[in-house]
Amino acid sequence: MDLLLGIDMGTGSTKGVLVDAAGTVLATETIAHSVDLPRPGWAEVDAENLWWREVCEVSGRLMAAMPDGGRLAAMCVSGVGPCLVLCDADLRPLRPAILYGIDTRATAEIDLLTEEFGRDAILDRAGTLLSSQAVGPKLEWVFRHEPEVFAAAAGWYGSNSYVAAKLTGEYVMDHHTASQCDPLYATRHFDWNRPWAERICRHLPLPRLVWPSEVVGTVRPEAAEATGVPVGTPVVAGAVDAYSEAFSVGVREPGDQMLMYGSTMFLVQVIDSYYSDPTLWTTVGVERGTLALAAGTSTAGSLIGWLQTVTGGAPFDELMADAAAVPPGSEGLLVLPYFAGERTPVFDPRARGVVAGLTLRHGRGHLFRAAYEGIAFGIRQILERFDDAHTGIRTVAVGGGLRSPVWAQAVSDVTGRAQLVPEQAIGASYGDALLAAIGAGLVPSDTDWAKISREIEPNPLTRNLYDDLYETWRELYPATRDQVHRLAGPTTP
Structure with a gap:
């Protein structure tokens, strides 16, 4: 029996799954971890002692769960991104990995490169x-x-x-991840933007580009000893984890959208032709020659966790009951959820959270519901920009945040869109296993393992209320931006 190994290195954990070629899950493993925040605006990971060590541990456990007669046909690993890992010639990381958009240290370099290359030229070439x-x-x-x-x-x-x-020893990067390494990649042309890439990388060679479902090499003896994976096992490239998760739940056709409920919200929409918007990210998709739009918030579940802590640490179910008891609209309370700055669509690391309309009659439940609604308003703002490229046709919801019915229902009510919830909720590692199956030639490239288990329908009775509140919510950021920037203090050097 041919089996596939998929592993994802997420922000909060490394997860692995062992499946057969029909997508049946045989075993799973998870190791929780956290990222390092050594200075304000910095977010890092020890690539060797966290990512590689956990990949080895998860691989070893899943190989130990291999059934009699099973043969590992291929493996694939995805991870958070885009990140930066700098290594010496022996593949030893020279410093901790610098993480994706939650690491905001390079503000001066953003300005420097934007001035050097030109804002419009960057948008045109990189998307x-x-x-x-x-x-x-x-x-x-x-x-x-x-x-x-x-x-x-x-x-x-x-x-x-x-x-x-x-x-494998191979120096590669998948096209999707490369397309998020702005401005090094020419998204419109599916290739490195060589003049700019060579200027920024200087003496560093550009990795060989591959597609996420391509086999990049096979497991070397030293890696086999560390992971328990047999020598010679094909290794498929993989991609940034959010896109592997979108792939795992069937977000494959133009107009398909994924909403990922997690510590932050991440959104992906497949589009049918090249399109760029300064408030979004234009990227290459998972499948060869495809394109996608992406967006991400800086808080979501992390804001709810913070509220849980500062309001006394009550059990999650109790807090959700409080929030559910509050009527839609939170009785005039609005939250701007920029408690860690914001990524799309405002791209402002110095943005801050705002709670508007707070009175003595508001309680804990109002704060929780208003926080969920504030996150939902941010999602609506992003989806409206997605619609300018390709109207969303089908929205699939994933992530741990779905265990809050208040949150999921608020998103459908605020956006007016139904959300499909898949039966298989393992996440990106499941998409990695499918990419491995495709790369190994076990299944056709159009194979889709996703099955939908339920649908979250918007409540038409709240539509007018949320339309009105949305307009007020949209006014909060520009109305308070200058004040919160002063409160945030000078930019961290």
């Missing part, structure tokens, strides 16, 4: 303006602030391409 999500400014930051590290580097990687290199 996305430079922001804290971009890898190019982070490379420039290391060059300017840690020149000895940059000089010693022999290659640069994302989270999944670093692990692929550890497994």
